Amino acid sequence: xxxxxxxxxxxxxxxxxxxxxxxxxxxxxxxxxxxxxxxxxxxxxxxxxxxxxxxxxxxxxxxxxxxxxxxxxxxxxxxxxxxxxxxxxxxxxxxxxxxxxxxxxxxxxxxxxxxxxxxxxxxxxxxxxxxxxxxxxxxxxxxxxxxxxxxxxxxx
Amino acid sequence: xxxxxxxxxxxxxxxxxxxxxxxxxxxxxxxxxxxxxxxxxxxxxxxxxxxxxxxxxxxxxxxxxxxxxxxxxxxxxxxxxxxxxxxxxxxxxxxxxxxxxxxxxxxxxxxxxxxxxxxxxxxxxxxxxxxxxxxxxxxxxxxxxxx
Numbered sequence: 001x002x003x004x005x006x007x008x009x010x011x012x013x014x015x016x017x018x019x020x021x022x023x024x025x026x027x028x029x030x031x032x033x034x035x036x037x038x039x040x041x042x043x044x045x046x047x048x049x050x051x052x053x054x055x056x057x058x059x060x061x062x063x064x065x066x067x068x069x070x071x072x073x074x075x076x077x078x079x080x081x082x083x084x085x086x087x088x089x090x091x092x093x094x095x096x097x098x099x100x101x102x103x104x105x106x107x108x109x110x111x112x113x114x115x116x117x118x119x120x121x122x123x124x125x126x127x128x129x130x131x132x133x134x135x136x137x138x139x140x141x142x143x144x145x146x147x148x149x150x151x152x153x154x155x156x
Numbered sequence: 157x158x159x160x161x162x163x164x165x166x167x168x169x170x171x172x173x174x175x176x177x178x179x180x181x182x183x184x185x186x187x188x189x190x191x192x193x194x195x196x197x198x199x200x201x202x203x204x205x206x207x208x209x210x211x212x213x214x215x216x217x218x219x220x221x222x223x224x225x226x227x228x229x230x231x232x233x234x235x236x237x238x239x240x241x242x243x244x245x246x247x248x249x250x251x252x253x254x255x256x257x258x259x260x261x262x263x264x265x266x267x268x269x270x271x272x273x274x275x276x277x278x279x280x281x282x283x284x285x286x287x288x289x290x291x292x293x294x295x296x297x298x299x300x301x302x303x
Contacts, residue, residue, distance in 0.1 A: 001218055001219050009211075009213055009218060012210050012211045013210075013211070013213060014208065014210075015201075015208045015209050015210040016209055016210035016211075018179075018194050018197055018198050018201075018209070019194070020177060020179060020180070020190060020194070021176060021177065022178065022179070023174065023175075023176070023178065024176070034176070038174040041174060041211070042174065044213075047217070048214055048217050049213060049214055049217045049218050050211050050212070050213055050214070051170075051212045051213065051214050052169065052170030052171070052211075052212050053170065053171070053172040053174075053210065053211045053212070054168045054169045054170045054171060054172045054209070054212075055164050055165060055168045055169050055197070055200075055206050055209050056169070056206060056207050056208040056209065056210075056212060057165050057169070057205065057206055057207070058204055058205060058206060058207045061203070061204050061205045062165065062205070069253065069260070080293065080295075083293065083295040084295050084296065086295065087294075087295030087296050088296070094294075095294070095295040096291040096292075096293065096294050096295070097291070097292045097293040097295075098224065098289040098290065098291055098292060099289060099290070099292060101287050101288075101289065104257075104287060105226070105257075105287055105289070110224075140255070142253040142254065142255045142257075142260070143253065143254050144251045144252065144253050145252045145253060145254050146251070146252035147249070147250075147251060147252075148238045148241075148242060148250035148251060148252055148259070148261075149241075149242040149247055149248075149249055149250040149261070150248075150249045150250075151248055151249065
C-alpha cells in the first residue's frame with residue numbers, strides 16, 4: 001500500500017466527521033484535493049481493500065445477542081463451492097476456510113452466525129447443516145460467552 | 157428505533173456517496189434532510205447502536221498478517237491467562253466460548269514472520285498450547301441483519 005493510501009486509511013478508519021462536507025475535511029487533513037481523495041477511495045473499493053462506506057451497526061444493540069461460531073468438517077473437494085453458498089446466507093457475517101489441526105481440531109469451514117435468540121441462531125445453523133449435508137462429516141457450535149478484548153483491526 | 161434509524165441500518169450499511177454533500181445525497185435516498193440525517197447518526201453513535209460511520213476497510217487486504225488462535229484453558233486459571241493474552245498488543249480480539257477450546261483470539265501483526273514469536277511467547281507465559289488457524293480462503297459475505 002502506498003503512503004498516500006495509508007494516510008487516508010489512518011484519517012478515516014475511526015469514522016467520518018459528521019459534518020455537511022466530511023470528504024473535504026478528510027482531504028484537508030490528508031493534504032490532497034477532494035477529487036484525489038475520491039479517486040483513491042474508488043481504487044480501494046475496486047480492489048477490495050475498502051469493503052464499503054456507511055453505517056457499522058452494533059449487532060448487540062440491534063438485539064442480535066446469540067452469536068455463534070459454527071464449524072464444519074467438509075470434504076476438501078466440495079468446501080470452496082459450499083463455502084461460497086454459506087457466505088451468501090443473510091445471517092452469516094464471516095465465512096472462512098481454515099486448516100484442520102488433527103487430532104484436536106477436525107473442522108475446516110467456519111461460519112459466524114447471528115440471531116436474536118439461541119433458538120433463532122440454532123435454526124440458522126441447522127439450515128447451514130442441510131446445505132452442507134452432501135459433503136459434511138461433522139460439525140460443532142461455539143457460542144461466545146464473554147468478550148475478553150475487542151480493539152478492532154486497525155493500523156496502529 | 158424510529159423509521160429513519162431503521163432505514164439507516166437497513167439501507168445505509170454501504171453506498172455512502174463520494175460527492176461534496178454526501179449526507180444530503182444519502183438523506184434524499186432515505187426521505188430525510190441532511191441536518192436530520194447527521195443528527196440521527198450522531199444520536200445512534202452516542203447510543204451505541206452504531207459502532208462507527210464511515211469506510212470499512214479489509215484489514216488483511218491493507219497488508220499485514222492475521223490468524224485465529226484457540227486455547228483450552230483450565231477454568232481455575234482462566235482469568236490469569238486472559239490477562240496474559242490480552243496484554244499482547246498483537247491480540248486484536250479475544251472471546252470466551254463455551255467449548256473445550258474456551259479461549260479464541262485473533263492476532264494481527266505487520267508480517268507473517270511476526271505471528272510465530274507471539275504464539276511462542278503466549279504458550280511460554282500461559283503453559284497452554286495454541287492452535288494456530290490462519291484463514292486459507294474467505295468466502296464473500298454480504299451481512300444485512302435487519303433492524
